[in-house]
Amino acid sequence: MDADITLHVDGVSRPVTVDTRTTLLDALRERLGVTSPKKGCDHGQCGACTVLLDGRRVLACLALAVAHDGREVTTADGLGSDGALHPVQRAFLDHDGFQCGYCTPGQVCSAVGALDELGSGWASAVTPDGAQPRLDHDEVAERMSGNLCRCGAYVGIVAAVTAAGARR
Amino acid sequence: MTDLLETRAIGRDPVRRDGTDKVRGTATYAYETPVANPAYCHPVQAAIARGRVTRIDTSAAEAAEGVLAVLTPATAERLASTEDAELAVLQGDEVAFRGQFVGVVVAESSEGARRAAELVRVEYDEAPHDVVLTADRGDLYAPEKVNPAFPTDTAEGAVDDALAAAPVTVRQTYTTPMYHNNPLEPHATTALWDEEALTLWDSTQGVHPDRAAICRVFGLAEDRVRVICPYVGGGFGSKGTPHAHVVLAALAARAVPGRPVKLALTRQQMFSLAGYRTPTIQRVQLGAERDGRLVAIAHDVIEQTSRIKEFAEQTAVVSRHVYAAPNRRTTHRLAALDVPVPSWMRAPGECPGMFAPEVAVDELAAELGVDPVELRIRNEPDVDPDSGRPFSSRGLVQCLREGAERFGWHDRDPRPAVRRDGEWLVGTGVASSIYPAMRQPSSAVIRYEAGRYVARIGAADLGTGAWTVLPQITADALGVAGEDVDVLIGDTDHPTASVAGGSSGTSSWGSALVAAARAFREKFGTDPEDGDEMDGSSGRNPEAEDYAMFAFGAQFVEARVHADTGEVRVPRLVGVFDAGRIVNPRTARSQFLGGMTMGLSMALEEESVLDPRFGHVVNHDLAEYHVAVDADVGDVQAHWLDRPDPHVNPMGSKGIGEIGIVGTAAAVSNAVHHATGVRVRDLPITLDKLLAALP
Numbered sequence: 044m045d046a047d048i049t050l051h052v053d054g055v056s057r058p059v060t061v062d063t064r065t066t067l068l069d070a071l072r073e074r075l076g077v078t079s080p081k082k083g084c085d086h087g088q089c090g091a092c093t094v095l096l097d098g099r100r101v102l103a104c105l106a107l108a109v110a111h112d113g114r115e116v117t118t119a120d121g122l123g124s125d126g127a128l129h130p131v132q133r134a135f136l137d138h139d140g141f142q143c144g145y146c147t148p149g150q151v152c153s154a155v156g157a158l159d160e161l162g163s164g165w166a167s168a169v170t171p172d173g174a175q176p177r178l179d180h181d182e183v184a185e186r187m188s189g190n191l192c193r194c195g196a197y198v199g200i201v202a203a204v205t206a207a208g209a210r211r
Numbered sequence: 212m213t214d215l216l217e218t219r220a221i222g223r224d225p226v227r228r229d230g231t232d233k234v235r236g237t238a239t240y241a242y243e244t245p246v247a248n249p250a251y252c253h254p255v256q257a258a259i260a261r262g263r264v265t266r267i268d269t270s271a272a273e274a275a276e277g278v279l280a281v282l283t284p285a286t287a288e289r290l291a292s293t294e295d296a297e298l299a300v301l302q303g304d305e306v307a308f309r310g311q312f313v314g315v316v317v318a319e320s321s322e323g324a325r326r327a328a329e330l331v332r333v334e335y336d337e338a339p340h341d342v343v344l345t346a347d348r349g350d351l352y353a354p355e356k357v358n359p360a361f362p363t364d365t366a367e368g369a370v371d372d373a374l375a376a377a378p379v380t381v382r383q384t385y386t387t388p389m390y391h392n393n394p395l396e397p398h399a400t401t402a403l404w405d406e407e408a409l410t411l412w413d414s415t416q417g418v419h420p421d422r423a424a425i426c427r428v429f430g431l432a433e434d435r436v437r438v439i440c441p442y443v444g445g446g447f448g449s450k451g452t453p454h455a456h457v458v459l460a461a462l463a464a465r466a467v468p469g470r471p472v473k474l475a476l477t478r479q480q481m482f483s484l485a486g487y488r489t490p491t492i493q494r495v496q497l498g499a500e501r502d503g504r505l506v507a508i509a510h511d512v513i514e515q516t517s518r519i520k521e522f523a524e525q526t527a528v529v530s531r532h533v534y535a536a537p538n539r540r541t542t543h544r545l546a547a548l549d550v551p552v553p554s555w556m557r558a559p560g561e562c563p564g565m566f567a568p569e570v571a572v573d574e575l576a577a578e579l580g581v582d583p584v585e586l587r588i589r590n591e592p593d594v595d596p597d598s599g600r601p602f603s604s605r606g607l608v609q610c611l612r613e614g615a616e617r618f619g620w621h622d623r624d625p626r627p628a629v630r631r632d633g634e635w636l637v638g639t640g641v642a643s644s645i646y647p648a649m650r651q652p653s654s655a656v657i658r659y660e661a662g663r664y665v666a667r668i669g670a671a672d673l674g675t676g677a678w679t680v681l682p683q684i685t686a687d688a689l690g691v692a693g694e695d696v697d698v699l700i701g702d703t704d705h706p707t708a709s710v711a712g713g714s715s716g717t718s719s720w721g722s723a724l725v726a727a728a729r730a731f732r733e734k735f736g737t738d739p740e741d742g743d744e745m746d747g748s749s750g751r752n753p754e755a756e757d758y759a760m761f762a763f764g765a766q767f768v769e770a771r772v773h774a775d776t777g778e779v780r781v782p783r784l785v786g787v788f789d790a791g792r793i794v795n796p797r798t799a800r801s802q803f804l805g806g807m808t809m810g811l812s813m814a815l816e817e818e819s820v821l822d823p824r825f826g827h828v829v830n831h832d833l834a835e836y837h838v839a840v841d842a843d844v845g846d847v848q849a850h851w852l853d854r855p856d857p858h859v860n861p862m863g864s865k866g867i868g869e870i871g872i873v874g875t876a877a878a879v880s881n882a883v884h885h886a887t888g889v890r891v892r893d894l895p896i897t898l899d900k901l902l903a904a905l906p
Contacts, residue, residue: 064322073251073321078243079236081444083395084478088833091395119236132234136226139801142674144233145396145444151234184841191833193395193445194674195808196801197844 048112052077053121061108068092070108071116079118079148083191090190093149093156094118100156119148122155131155131207140203142194150190154204157186158211178208213754215855215863216725220686220693224797229442229678238442242399242475244412249401250279252463252474253324254456255314255331256483257306260340260826261549264304264313268332275327277319280466283331284313287462291430296519297552298428300458306335307519308551309826310483312455317463317472340549342826344515346384346492351513351544357525358559365531365597368538370496373507377498381574385495385567385892387876389819389828390488391481391836392556396444398485399475400457402464409436409461414443416451417710418703419669424453425461433703441701443673443711447809448555449486450673451712456484482831486554487819489514489524493567498538503581503589505536510568512543517552521545524553525560530568532761533607533645535592549826555712557809558869561646562876569642569877570892573884577625583641583881584611584620584765595759603758603858604865606789607643610765610852614641614787617850618767628888628906635771635780636906638886642874644764648791648856648865650755651709653723654748657685657731659739663695666727669708670700670720674805675868676798677716683794684721684862688728690737698724706746714762714866717794718859722749725861754858762865764788766807766874770882777898777905779815779883782845784875791856791865799867803849806871811847812839813872814879818895 049058050067052075059074068085071077071094083091085104092103095117103116122129131154134140141147161167161176161183169185170176183204184197192200232238239245257264269281284301293299300312314331318324353363374380401412409431415421418438426433443450460474476484491514498507510530516522527541556562576583588608594601615621623639624630630637655668666685672678681698689696699705709719727747735743752760769783786807793799816837819828830836849871855863876894884890889904 062320062322069321072243076245078239081236081240081396082242082475083397084833086478086832086834088478089395119234123235128231128234132231135234136230139227139797141230141233142676142798142801142805143394143396143443143445144229144238144674145240145394147233148236151236181842184844188840188842191395191838191840193393193447193809193838194801195805195812195839195844197808197839197841198804198847199801201841201844 046109048109050111051115053118063109065108066104067106067108067111068103071103077118079120081145081149083146090153091146091149093153093190095152095156100153119151122151130210134203134207138199138203138206140199141196146190146192150200153187153190154207158208161186162211178205180205213858213861215857216687216861218687220683221794221862224795225679225693227676227679227798229672240396240442240444241401241412241414241440242473244401246401246403246471249471249473250317250319250467251321251324252460252472253316253328254312254459255328255333257309257311257313259306259335259337260309260342262306262335262337264306264333265336266334267314271330272316272327275323275330277323278316278327279319280317281331282315282462282466288465290428292427297455298458300455300462308483308517308549310551312459315459315463317467340826342548342550342821343823344490344546344548346513348546351546354521354523354543354545357523357543361525361528364542366540370507370509370538370540373538374496374498374509377506378501379499379578380497381571381578382496383571383574383892385493385570387491387563387566387894389490389821390556390813390817391819392447392449392486393836393838394445394447394449397476397478397481398450398454398456400460401471401473402460403471404464404468406468407435411438411461413438413440413457414450415440415453416443416446416671416673416712418701419707420710421453422703425457428458429461438703439701440671443671446673447557448559448712451555451710454485478833479831482828483551486552488556488563489553491526491563493526495567495571497571497575499575499579503579503586505534505590507538508534508536509540514545515548515550516545517550518547520552522553526564528560529564529645531597532595533643534590535596539596557872558646561873565644565873566877566894569874570880573640573881574890582625584615587611587643598759600757600759603760604854604856605763606852606854607763610763610787610789613850614765614767614785618785620767627885634774636774636886637771638882640768640770640878640881640885642766642877642881644766644870644874646714646762646866646870646873648760648762648859649713649715650722650752650860651715651719652748652750653708653719654706654746655723655727656706656744656746657727658744660741663697664689664691666696666698666724667705668698668700668720668723669703669705670716671711672700673711675711675716675802676795679798680717680794681720681724685724685728688725689732714868717864718866721862722860723747752859758858760859762788762790762870764870764874766878768878768882770879770886772883772886772901774905777901779896781811781879784811784847786849786871788851788870789854790851790867790870791859792863793851793853794862794864800849802867803871804847806869807847807849807875808839808844810872810875811879813894814876815895
């Protein structure tokens, strides 16, 4: 069964007809040609497909497109403004927080979401009970652990996210 | 002596040239190639591990909406060559392993192809399968050679006599499990057959070797096949040689001429179709004098291959080169099983092969009461023990000494299980690393146009940094600034280049670019005109006849083991490497750190569990095949000697892609022993192997 929906992707309205079985990820990649979010596992296990949905990080492979009619989707390609990279992207370049680049757009979106969550005081598994979370290695590493990087760029990733967070 | 480059651009650390596209996600990987009106493929896989397909009913699949073609062994075209059984896709009814391709559906949408693939009904005549590797199998055999072309066995001196006479011996068996490469980008191909020519946008570590294999299989001349691959989402060896899905995508494309088709393996399919590292069973025997000098090394390895295609991992080869001992033996024996085809995975041979002997050396150090760093230094050979040739450069001792200094090793109390920090038992460990410095024939062309030099070469960037470091090398060879040079890679329309494998990419391609640059300058001088163009190539290194060429390294690990649960954490990992001159410190550091991180992952987490009842990997996804994540990785540091090697290539560099992983798992195991007193000889080091014996 098909459904007509409209997704707002990186600030552009994109009407699209999707099979009701189509994930948000496949709708973006295969229907709309938006390939910034990557497919690494299709099971919510690797984080490569992370996008911001109305500002919060989600796994696009675990979302059905038909359930997100009218929603704002921001990919790594839509994070910057006026042609400039987002500070998190700049930090990934500075700290070489990637190698092959396949997990990177998901890492970047996840980092933007994670820094927002941390800034809003959301606790993580490593936040001491009752304390405000601090921007440090353990908090960043914990919050970014849903995004796998097989190249093993974690040292650079945590450094990049921490540096970008410190500039916020 | 190689004519070494004067370095100006080399040694600087420019940001990756492909970095902006990668952080935005606009770098296009194989599946993402923008093509008009693509069709989508989904494979049908064998549901038995051994037997024969007796009947395939495709009627329901063919009737499904949007289905364009269903290929089976009965309907697929006959291939020109079936010599490589892994690539003889849909050519017969024999099933050699669970998950083997028995069909493919091509449809208008990926969902439609997947649904129709489920509708294909396959009947089998199932035969009993045999998938379990053990050391006491009666059918172990000696392969003719081990990967890629090393002797299967070597022997020097009287090993057994020397072991019997040695005052101190270690004789132990070590095992490493099956591992899967698991690059984050699944193996993927976009293929287009226009009735004359085949274009493959394939995720590959080498466009030219990829094309050569496909041309052989389909009987096509090379000018009728083009392979394009600007970006590779990781490979770690699994994209070094084309696997069956590339042939399947090409078959599908030829079934719907004029229509581009896309095929990406699912993560689950990658566990049976994209290669893996064989499990190994390694018997290591060391004999030493009381002062620690080794008199005998025996390294006997048992591993598996598939019944249809042999891959013999060169696991024991390391023991031919690392330490001096007058009596040495290495052997490899294989079992051919009803399992998927094993292949290259980061540092095939060296990586599993250094785990066993480097833990054994630690055991010997404990037995002798000699410091593990000092014991390794005492066994430093003057020349390569195997060939008798001098080393082109050998910095292992310096790596060990500098690593010990940086790590803070000198006041280490050698006693195991005596340090406790709250609930945590703390220990430190070390291991050596070695990896051959190889160079393969490659060619390149350089053109001058509008004030810029544009070089082209069919190289690949798997995240290694080729897009960035090849311009640095070319700039120094031309004597211009790095910013004035572009190097285009990843296309068979560029001059022929070797595979990105064996840590040989930069060495091979850089040598070709230097040859082209020198030829360009010789012909056109320093004031060329627009359109001036010159090619150049580099062959095998003649100096490899005179020197043994290796990169070296030493990894130091601090491990903390929870005294009640056995949980292992590694807060500190320090590696020091002798990899010749470092071309770009930024990308090189990431290579070293990435290798060490994958080694940490191997030490503590990774294990593919094969179900003997069905012959498949049960933990075939990223939720159950654990790889290291941010939270597993603490303070990891990579340092290097930065000493140019005068013989390997004009850059003075050696390879860096694999040396980082080599000794890491052994160093972790040795640190865990120092923390707990428990010697884990079977990877991965999981808490069940520690709990019962914790102090």
